[in-house]
Amino acid sequence: MVYSDTVMDHFKNPRNVGEIKDADGTGNVGNPMCGDMMTITIEVKDNVISDIKFKTFGCAAAIATSSMITELVKGLTIEDALKITKDDIVENLGGLPPIKLHCSNLAADALKKAIDDYREKLNK
Amino acid sequence: MIMVKKSVYLDNSASTRVLDEVVSAMIPYFTEIYGNPSSLHSFGIKAKKALDDSRKIVANSINANPEEIIFTSGGTESDNIAVFGVAAARKDGRIITTKIEHPAIKNTVQKLKTQGFEVLFIDVDYEGFINIKQLEESINADTILVSIIHANNEIGTIQDIETIGNIIKTKNPNTYFHVDAVQSYMKLPIDVVSAKIDLLSIASHKIHGPKGVGALYIRNGVKLKSLQLGGSHEKNLRAGTENVPGIVGFAKAVELNLVDLEEYTKNLVFLRDRLIDGIEKRIPHVILNGPRGVSRNSNNVNISFKHIEGESILLYLDMQGIAVSTGSACSSTSLKPSHVLEAIGLPVEICHGSIRFTLSRYTTKEEIDYVLEVFPKIIAKLRALSPLNAN
Numbered sequence: 001m002v003y004s005d006t007v008m009d010h011f012k013n014p015r016n017v018g019e020i021k022d023a024d025g026t027g028n029v030g031n032p033m034c035g036d037m038m039t040i041t042i043e044v045k046d047n048v049i050s051d052i053k054f055k056t057f058g059c060a061a062a063i064a065t066s067s068m069i070t071e072l073v074k075g076l077t078i079e080d081a082l083k084i085t086k087d088d089i090v091e092n093l094g095g096l097p098p099i100k101l102h103c104s105n106l107a108a109d110a111l112k113k114a115i116d117d118y119r120e121k122l123n124k
Numbered sequence: 125m126i127m128v129k130k131s132v133y134l135d136n137s138a139s140t141r142v143l144d145e146v147v148s149a150m151i152p153y154f155t156e157i158y159g160n161p162s163s164l165h166s167f168g169i170k171a172k173k174a175l176d177d178s179r180k181i182v183a184n185s186i187n188a189n190p191e192e193i194i195f196t197s198g199g200t201e202s203d204n205i206a207v208f209g210v211a212a213a214r215k216d217g218r219i220i221t222t223k224i225e226h227p228a229i230k231n232t233v234q235k236l237k238t239q240g241f242e243v244l245f246i247d248v249d250y251e252g253f254i255n256i257k258q259l260e261e262s263i264n265a266d267t268i269l270v271s272i273i274h275a276n277n278e279i280g281t282i283q284d285i286e287t288i289g290n291i292i293k294t295k296n297p298n299t300y301f302h303v304d305a306v307q308s309y310m311k312l313p314i315d316v317v318s319a320k321i322d323l324l325s326i327a328s329h330k331i332h333g334p335k336g337v338g339a340l341y342i343r344n345g346v347k348l349k350s351l352q353l354g355g356s357h358e359k360n361l362r363a364g365t366e367n368v369p370g371i372v373g374f375a376k377a378v379e380l381n382l383v384d385l386e387e388y389t390k391n392l393v394f395l396r397d398r399l400i401d402g403i404e405k406r407i408p409h410v411i412l413n414g415p416r417g418v419s420r421n422s423n424n425v426n427i428s429f430k431h432i433e434g435e436s437i438l439l440y441l442d443m444q445g446i447a448v449s450t451g452s453a454c455s456s457t458s459l460k461p462s463h464v465l466e467a468i469g470l471p472v473e474i475c476h477g478s479i480r481f482t483l484s485r486y487t488t489k490e491e492i493d494y495v496l497e498v499f500p501k502i503i504a505k506l507r508a509l510s511p512l513n514a515n
């Protein structure tokens with residue numbers, strides 16, 4: 001099994017690692033028992049994701065997809081960010097080994113949860 | 125491109141570098157003495173002599189007779205011939221093994237279970253030692269086979285095979301005792317007579333010999349049915365022209381290991397404990413899996429790093445030129461923790477962060493110190509990525 005150069009690049013130098021303090025939205029998905037767990041925090045200004053950070057417990061594929069989604073959605077409106085699918089992430093990574101495709105599920109789910117959390121806070 | 129600064133191989137339980145003298149010993153058997161050992165002409169006779177000499181060397185190394193050794197393609201085949209061979213000869217009954225076997229045993233006995241054999245898996249404690257009392261109580265009149273892994277391939281736990289052999293034969297002299305000694309051979313002394321062993325599996329590529337060669341010891345009088353049909357090679361138990369160059373290389377590796385066995389085992393233990401101590405001193409939140417001291421195989425270190433996942437550690441180490449293995453493999457649909465780590469009661473999320481380092485006679489103190497130098501940074505970087513760390 002070999003990872004693409006882009007996957008290895010994101011795995012070696014993950015972008016946007018960390019947690020935004022007092023984030024506008026937070027998404028937690030997965031659990032350590034299954035071997036994959038991820039937290040995404042977002043900052044939203046004028047309906048645009050102005051900042052995003054992630055933390056991930058998982059394999060190289062899980063870390064690379066987390067890193068990639070933060071790059072893809074930073075600067076997008078909430079609506080456009082929600083259009084990003086896991087297939088988009090995998091495509092931008094130059095593909096994933098078939099047995100690792102399931103590891104890419106979490107990133108899109110975590111983002112969606114963070115946005116849900118943001119919207120809930122707005123409506124309060 | 126990955127910049128490899130150094131190249132440190134710490135996956136010797138997976139396979140080993142072949143000794144130069146072993147390679148030299150094999151070469152004439154490709155280009156000069158290439159006859160079939162079953163042939164009656166001079167080419168065949170020379171090949172047969174090499175086979176006989178090799179058999180003697182392997183037999184002597186475990187206190188067996190040459191006619192009690194058959195050559196195979198490796199540990200997996202030896203395990204298969206032993207387990208399926210006994211089952212086919214005895215037709216039904218109880219088979220007892222442990223919860224920490226290599227897949228070569230685990231999957232063969234599981235297959236026999238589907239064919240109507242009764243299969244029991246003995247528990248192990250938190251260090252991987254089998255529950256001897258449970259084993260003793262499990263051996264009944266129907267028990268045809270007990271199969272025990274001598275030194276565990278993942279966590280290095282060494283079982284007391286002499287005690288186990290005595291218990292088995294006291295409870296039921298008709299129960300065969302098979303030992304999977306693939307990881308212990310040439311690291312621990314093995315005496316098939318004093319441990320009352322009927323069947324014993326070993327493999328060449330774990331002891332600096334070539335891949336694709338192994339042996340099965342079959343005590344005189346033990347009844348096995350063969351699985352592979354064909355010519356009458358290897359006592360009718362393993363049909364097929366023998367891998368003469370491989371077998372010669374295997375025997376040469378045995379000879380060479382025996383020259384300085386004690387000395388290099390001492391060195392291995394020193395390096396092993398230097399690595400364990402160094403990691404425990406430099407890196408917080410780690411757990412050593414398996415026992416410490418004399419009951420741990422001399423080449424094995426297995427450590428869990430909390431909050432992070434094994435594949436990530438493995439790949440970061442590989443970028444620094446360090447080759448290790450991980451207990452979990454995130455493949456199919458979820459991360460499957462190793463059945464061995466589960467059996468010792470390690471929580472699943474901690475199983476995922478386990479790394480196995482296995483040393484060999486080629487491992488140096490400089491290499492261990494290099495690992496200790498780069499490792500803390502790798503763990504710190506991965507932990508900074510982990511959502512589990514802060515909690």
Ligand SMILES: Cc1ncc(COP(=O)(O)O)c(C=O)c1O
Pocket residue numbers: 137138197198199200201203226228273275276277304305306307327328329338
């Ligand atoms: C304990 C044990 N048994 C059996 C085997 C299988 O040996 P081989 O790879 O030679 O088939 C291995 C190899 O890792 C092992 O460690």
Ligand SMILES: [Zn+2]
Pocket residue numbers: 036058059060061062100103454
């Ligand atoms: Zn994964």
